[in-house]
Amino acid sequence: xxxxxxxxxxxxxxxxxxxxxxxxxxxxxxxxxxxxxxxxxxxxxxxxxxxxxxxxxxxxxxxxxxxxxxxxxxxxxxxxxxxxxxxxxxxxxxxxxxxxxxxxxxxxxxxxxxxxxxxxxxxxxxxxxxxx
Numbered sequence: 001x002x003x004x005x006x007x008x009x010x011x012x013x014x015x016x017x018x019x020x021x022x023x024x025x026x027x028x029x030x031x032x033x034x035x036x037x038x039x040x041x042x043x044x045x046x047x048x049x050x051x052x053x054x055x056x057x058x059x060x061x062x063x064x065x066x067x068x069x070x071x072x073x074x075x076x077x078x079x080x081x082x083x084x085x086x087x088x089x090x091x092x093x094x095x096x097x098x099x100x101x102x103x104x105x106x107x108x109x110x111x112x113x114x115x116x117x118x119x120x121x122x123x124x125x126x127x128x129x130x131x132x
Contacts, residue, residue, distance in 0.1 A: 041072020
């Protein structure tokens with residue numbers, strides 16, 4: 001199976017992390033051309049959640065039923081895009097009140113390595129859930 005990955009992001013700075021070469025802007029991405037969406041965690045979602053282009057992109061993936069995998073703080077973007085109502089999810093523990101306020105059904109992970117799935121939505125609490 002061939003896999004093609006496109007890395008997109010807005011520009012901002014914080015503490016030192018990884019350097020990635022960006023292939024596109026959020027406005028250039030057509031959801032119809034992709035099979036799924038992966039939203040990593042860390043601190044970037046705090047900023048990306050406020051980006052209207054990011055919110056619209058997430059809504060398109062959600063309404064299409066394509067797989068959306070999110071980990072750690074990435075669920076903040078789902079909350080901002082208003083796609084969590086009635087959906088089961090987990091996240092980094094400090095996000096619990098935000099996600100509940102967004103209408104999510106919080107699933108308390110018995111370990112931080114557990115993932116939760118609800119239809120096309122797969123959420124994990126921390127990077128420890130990557131292998132699952």
